[in-house]
Amino acid sequence: MFVMLGELFKKKFAVRINWWNFYVPIFHNLVKLLHHAENPYIGWMVRRAALINDKKIHFTQGTVIPLEAELNKKGSQGSTVMPIHLVEKLIREAPDRYIVHRCLCRDGNNCQDFPHDHACIFLGQGSHVTYENGISRKASVEEAIEHLHKGVELGLICQCLWIEAEQYFWGFPKDKMQNFLEVCFCCPCCCLSLNSCKKITEVFGDRIQSIGWEARVSGDCIACGKCVEVCPMHAIVLGEEKAEIQGRCIGCGLCASNCPTDAMELYQKAPLKDDIKDYFWGFRPDV
Structure with a gap:
């Protein structure tokens, strides 16, 4: 029953390009609500709604990838493979690539330091719904890698994320949940996962890791x-x-x-x- 209601909700209310400005303040306030996940009174409800209450069944998580190859060479243990090469490999091997038109985090916080139109790349068949709803464009391997390197130039932080609750924003079908991955280009001022990592240390902090x-x-x-x-x-x-x-x-x-x-x-x-x-x-x- 709950699965059916969830799928119906996604079909009706997932973010679409013509609803973008409607969703921006909602997303911003939901992020603020998430920061109460450790509250002794309402924390359990927030964690359950955000699908982060149980690590055995809810696998929301991400990895932080330092992109600057020159920086990495200083401390490398002799490996010629740099973290950015792993992201490039991921992009090349993905069957589908979709570049989102705008960053919901930066729009929600009215970011003044980084461009709002340099947003994440969704990979995999489950991400096709973002294209159907008009919030992303299909990208070739070359276009996606160019977008990755633009993130380096802008000084953004790269994260590869799988956020389970985002299915309700983007509309990922339940049977495609394992078929998507998000390559994010995050600013330290606005990013949902980084700010959650800082403010919800016990519940969310260990879900975001260094590689x-x-x-x-x-x-x-x-x-x-x-x-x-x-x-x-x-x-x-x-x-x-x-x-x-x-x-x-x-x-x-x-x-x-x-x-x-x-x-x-x-x-x-x-x-x-x-x-x-x-x-x-x-x-x-x-x-």
């Missing part, structure tokens, strides 16, 4: 505070003489790319796996 890279501080740090400002996890603080990493680093690389003295670098603490899909637990996306 094995972390930041560290070298002796050239001048304690300018640039890294502190851009860290999406608030994991960096200023010590007496230099910046210090005291929180959970997800290896996004923003600190390194914004450091004026190259004092921040990413290092590879674990070997890369063969495929982005190898990082997912509980199921393997089929895209």
Whole structure:
């Protein structure tokens, strides 16, 4: 019964291009509601509605991929495969690619720092509904990889995400839920998953993981505070003489790319796996 009602809801109310401006404030306020997931009184309802209440049955998760190859070379353990190559491989092997016209997170927060029209890429047959509803365009392998590299130029954070509750926004059919994956280009100010990772640490935090890279501080740090400002996890603080990493680093690389003295670098603490899909637990996306 509930499955039938859910599928009916998706057919009637999934985001369509002509409804976009209607959904933007709804999405923004739902995100704010999600931040109450650890509330002792209503948290259980929020977690259940967001489909993040039980890791045994709800597999919402994502991986953070540092895109800048030059940064990665500093700390690489000799591997010629860089994280961005894994994303390129994912795009090449996907049977379908759809580039969304606008970023719902940035529209919802009226972002002033990053372009709203550089949005995510949906991969897989389950993503076709975004094209049917007019919110994305079909893309070739070359167009999708060009879009990926544009994200590098803009200084955005790349995440590969599978967010179960998003089926109700985008309209993914229940029988196609394993056939989609989202390649997101996130700004630290507006991104739903990054902000949820920061604010809902117990429930959501461990669902977003690094693919094995972390930041560290070298002796050239001048304690300018640039890294502190851009860290999406608030994991960096200023010590007496230099910046210090005291929180959970997800290896996004923003600190390194914004450091004026190259004092921040990413290092590879674990070997890369063969495929982005190898990082997912509980199921393997089929895209």
